[in-house]
Amino acid sequence: MKQDLSRSMFEEAQGLFPGGVSSPVRAIKPFPFYTRSAKGSHITDVDGNELIDYCLGYGPLILGHAHPYIMEAIRSQLEKGWLYGTPSETEIQYAKKIRMYYPSMNVMRFVNTGTEATMGAIRAARGFTGRDKIVKIEGGFHGAHDAVLVKAGSGASTIGVPDSLGVPVDIAKNTLQVPYNDVLAMEEVLSAHKDEIACVIMEPVMGNMGPILPKDGYLKAVRNITREYDTLLIFDEVITGFRINMFGAQGYYGIDPDLTTLGKIAGGGLPIGVFGGRRDIMETVAPNGGVYQAGTYNGNPMSLTAGMAMVDFLERERVHHKVNEMGKAMWQSLTDVVRSMKLDYTVSGISSMFQIFFGPQPENYTDALKCDKAKFMEFWRHMLENGVFMPPSQFETNFLSYAHTKEDLERTVFAFKKSLGAIK
Numbered sequence: 283m284k285q286d287l288s289r290s291m292f293e294e295a296q297g298l299f300p301g302g303v304s305s306p307v308r309a310i311k312p313f314p315f316y317t318r319s320a321k322g323s324h325i326t327d328v329d330g331n332e333l334i335d336y337c338l339g340y341g342p343l344i345l346g347h348a349h350p351y352i353m354e355a356i357r358s359q360l361e362k363g364w365l366y367g368t369p370s371e372t373e374i375q376y377a378k379k380i381r382m383y384y385p386s387m388n389v390m391r392f393v394n395t396g397t398e399a400t401m402g403a404i405r406a407a408r409g410f411t412g413r414d415k416i417v418k419i420e421g422g423f424h425g426a427h428d429a430v431l432v433k434a435g436s437g438a439s440t441i442g443v444p445d446s447l448g449v450p451v452d453i454a455k456n457t458l459q460v461p462y463n464d465v466l467a468m469e470e471v472l473s474a475h476k477d478e479i480a481c482v483i484m485e486p487v488m489g490n491m492g493p494i495l496p497k498d499g500y501l502k503a504v505r506n507i508t509r510e511y512d513t514l515l516i517f518d519e520v521i522t523g524f525r526i527n528m529f530g531a532q533g534y535y536g537i538d539p540d541l542t543t544l545g546k547i548a549g550g551g552l553p554i555g556v557f558g559g560r561r562d563i564m565e566t567v568a569p570n571g572g573v574y575q576a577g578t579y580n581g582n583p584m585s586l587t588a589g590m591a592m593v594d595f596l597e598r599e600r601v602h603h604k605v606n607e608m609g610k611a612m613w614q615s616l617t618d619v620v621r622s623m624k625l626d627y628t629v630s631g632i633s634s635m636f637q638i639f640f641g642p643q644p645e646n647y648t649d650a651l652k653c654d655k656a657k658f659m660e661f662w663r664h665m666l667e668n669g670v671f672m673p674p675s676q677f678e679t680n681f682l683s684y685a686h687t688k689e690d691l692e693r694t695v696f697a698f699k700k701s702l703g704a705i706k
């Protein structure tokens with residue numbers, strides 16, 4: 283695969299950006315490919331290589347790249363201006379739509395990223411309860427802010443800094459950690475710190491260490507325990523919201539969190555974050571209450587319009603029906619390959635999300651860390667050589683889109699078999 287232009291661009295970028303990139307997970311070794319354009323399920327690099335894309339901008343593009351319906355919505359909004367600094371009617375329309383699918387988000391605020399959404403939700407939880415400590419799940423990723431950069435998954439684990447430097451000890455000490463899928467550990471931490479814990483924040487389905495699913499009854503138990511200890515439950519649905527289905531993981535598993543965060547798909551591929559929940563908690567957010575949260579670009583008309591167009595299209599075309607069927611087919615085919623080759627690897631998946639683990643099915647972060655990450659990267663390189671772009675880390679999830687075709691899937695399964703064969 284010819285990559286001369288990408289290689290030289292990365293060399294130049296070294297002098298301009300830390301590690302040559304704008305977000306650490308992109309710093310693929312020895313160099314990442316540079317994208318020239320993307321359309322549908324395919325992404326084309328500056329050297330002219332066309333790849334089937336399962337990264338999809340790390341999840342937002344459930345309709346694929348440059349979908350005409352979203353493009354038209356963005357175009358028509360551009361004509362009307364792209365930043366107002368005032369409220370807009372779209373804000374009201376979109377909030378009502380979101381609340382229809384996420385009734386737990388009774389009152390919400392539009393921000394610009396998932397990071398801002400989880401930061402706002404945690405601050406609201408602390409303001410409401412008057413407590414400082416929070417509990418997060420080991421290997422969970424909730425964006426790049428101080429309170430959650432402790433045992434963080436995603437890029438933080440990929441590059442080996444799950445506990446970021448620069449986070450004051452006094453802040454990190456307020457973030458307690460428990461393993462995913464462990465009810466007892468959750469009960470223990472909440473009882474040991476009774477009346478001290480503002481909230482538990484979790485990805486209901488872990489998406490930032492590959493998809494790892496909740497065991498039967500786990501989420502329900504967490505809901506019950508958090509209620510018992512008067513601790514708020516925040517579901518971070520930045521990945522799973524509008525991805526698993528229209529109703530997110532909370533709808534899928536039938537759990538009512540106190541606060542929810544959305545992002546990614548909710549912005550139609552433009553930057554967005556949303557946090558919201560119980561009215562009494564959200565009443566603490568300024569200007570009604572003393573929890574300050576603000577932003578020049580909050581509720582910006584471009585992201586709201588793109589997001590609302592996305593939700594309209596998902597609803598109208600019953601997109602989840604198709605992508606989730608494809609997800610099932612993909613999971614089945616990849617699992618068949620692994621079994622037919624008698625390999626002790628696992629393909630994990632839910633809806634249109636999937637990942638291969640070079641080891642047994644992980645239940646939590648400790649298990650995920652035991653999988654062979656070096657082998658994963660070797661496999662990843664072979665997939666790229668065979669025309670398939672997956673997110674470049676064991677601690678990420680592959681996403682399918684409405685634009686992926688049967689032919690894409692067949693080519694991917696073929697590449698998968700070839701790549702596993704090459705690294706055996």
Ligand SMILES: Cc1ncc(COP(=O)(O)O)c(C=O)c1O
Pocket residue numbers: 394395396397398400423424425426485489490518519520521545546554
């Ligand atoms: C579950 C989850 N929460 C929060 C975030 C942060 O979102 P953003 O990258 O938009 O800041 C991410 C991804 O980065 C995520 O996967």
Ligand SMILES: N[C@H](C=O)CCC(=O)O
Pocket residue numbers: 305306307308340423436437490521678
């Ligand atoms: N896993 C992250 C988002 O879900 C990846 C995005 C990034 O770190 O750039």
